Amino acid sequence: MTSPDHRSPFDPASVLPDALLERFRKRAAQHDSDNTFPHDDLADLRDAGYLALFAPTELGGAGLGLAEVSLLQQRLATAAPATALAINMHLVWTGVAKALADRGVDDLRFVLEGAVAGEVFAFGISEAGNDLVLFGSDTDAAPQPDGSYAFTGTKIFTSLAPVWTQLGLHGLDTTSPDGPKMVYTFVPRSEEDAGRIVTRDDWNTLGMRATQSRTTQLRGAVASADRVVRRIPPGPNPDPIVFGIFSVFEILLASVYTGIARRALDVAVETVGTRRSKKTGLTYSQDPDIRWRIADMALAYDALPPQLATLSRDIDILVDHGPRWFSLLSGVKHRAVTMAKAVVDDAILVAGGSSYFAGSELSRLYRDVLAGMFHPSDPESAHSTVATAWLGPVAG
Template sequence: MSAFDPSAFLPDDLLDRFRERAAVHDRDNTFPGDDLADLKAAGYLALLVPAELGGAGLGLAEASVLQQRLAGAAPATALSINMHLVWTGVAKVLADRGVDALRFVQEGAAAGEVFAFGISEAGNDLVLFGSDTDAAPQPDGSYAFTGTKIFTSLAPVWTQLGLHGLDTTSPDGPKLVYAFVPRTDAVVTRDDWDTLGMRATQSRTTELHGAVAPADRVVRRVDPGPNPDPIVFGIFSVFELLLASVYTGIARRALDLAVETAKKRTSKRTGAAYSQDPDIRWRIADMALAYDALPPQIAALTRAVDDVVPPDGRWFSYMSGVKHRAATTAKHIVDEAILVSGGSSYFTRSELSRLYRDVLAGLFHPSDPESAHSTVATAWLGPVEG
């Protein structure tokens, strides 16, 4: 089998264009529609779709490498497309385990559909285990969803919104219902995305006013709370691993910029390049030591998902842990890169200035630091008593 070549999907010249555009979209608070068009042309929307369905037939491990590479050029573009890749990744995870409920996602992605991720809700720290969105069953097997979703990346362009809501009226309820709704008049997208960083994701608030998911787009009904159902496992694992990939890509770019700057800057005091300064060398070594731990962890976990390794009792702690480590390590590395680069990085024209703002978003995605620590504590100590 030939080695995977990320440049076949993301060549250097394309990444250079993405990087140039990233500064403009960040400044203007606009969605990178031009990036999306290029990614579509490169077959990126169907990376995880089987070749027999018109996709690239890649695994989660290869998609992770590509997302790290893309995030190094345009973090917000990578984070946006992440949410589409989550659903195609979940479709692959389920199909690999004998569940064909999301075949329409695979076929849709190959045909150019854009899938958005409608799970997050304000104040809902249950995330996958509960929902404040009402899912009302209809006589024809469809569901009407009413509620508000936040942080809906790809807001200006998505064609299908994958979401969940709570059915409290069915005889076997309550049930969490996972389904997909098309963009209709029953879906209102607020123009409210004006944030510190990751501005080009345009992750706007989405209002659902009886938005209907057809019966054939209702993919799962599960009990609320922690659940071994494949869709919960699929969403959690793919979401966490691809998020970790994006922030690992940011970390690598910050490290590369720090190395580049250290080689170019010259000390007035010694006349030598900063790369020869022992304090700068120590700082960059510290950054590299932190970064080097991330790609192997992500590679091992993505391969385990691709290889259908049965999850054990620690699986959720592995996934939340690697996302937490990637986000916090990336922030540390960007902080250090700014110190290496000096005062010029304080100007908004500096790429590091943008990375500094972009990387902060990693602390807010599930699993946030509190949730990650709670999950890992439960894995090691058992649940809290009482």
């Protein structure tokens, strides 16, 4: 694999060759229909070194940066969006570990070592009704005499639910003398913790079904003292873990939905090249209205890959955008998901009535792309962040 410091272009097909993508694409429909987790996809990704993409070569990883992983996630999402979204959550934590290490903070080295060893990390941040996201938590983090923490609360949208081995999460410590503190840590999944970490079998959704992002109930789940990586005040915070999570999360989410848009555009192009008008005898690729619509889709899609490349590379090479970072990152995620939905909508129109059938790939992409609006930053949060960046905070 190519090092992120190497100046020759990175080729995502070196990690995800066409034959592998085609296997993912064939399985995706079945996992969507059956509402099952893609264990076979995960096995193939593990064999391809995907779990350790961000780990440095000296640890046995691929040594890639966010710019290269963004390209890989765009490519994977063209074949199996739900698989890409699921593995995103593992890549978020490993990407955060790399981003912190690049900035001189080695507290998450064990995450990179664990990824090389085969650990699967899940993202336990989302909570129902918690629009504070990284700045607050309804999960109780109770300090223990030995420095460990016991977590009690409910996490939602826990992707990789059937397979994760380590759950990265946060909770609020309200009892320590220096509290309140947001506590970031990792808890393992083990037989001993079976009663303290309960995964509900409740994932029955419109789209992104193969992610199996089930609800996780924490009932005194214990994180050992050596896995408590951050204790920071609640609310907006300049701590590098906040920037690390926000930046990697937003870039990789935007990458997945940009990949969905690319696949929808490709399918639309293929379809109009074979559909033929009874009226003119010509393929629909010669129809001026269809050509305009395809061009409009391409114009929208073409804007996103360069933005992702620039922002992810800026994170890799430690460019300092200061307070603008949050508006740039929430903005690119928002643009990616709105663009992707518009492109899929148009692909459905140009492909015709066959795309309305559940077995159609475009039908599945249509359902999958809807999930984008629910991930942070949601449209309201993105607009608020960007408005503050340009206009300042609301007076009062």
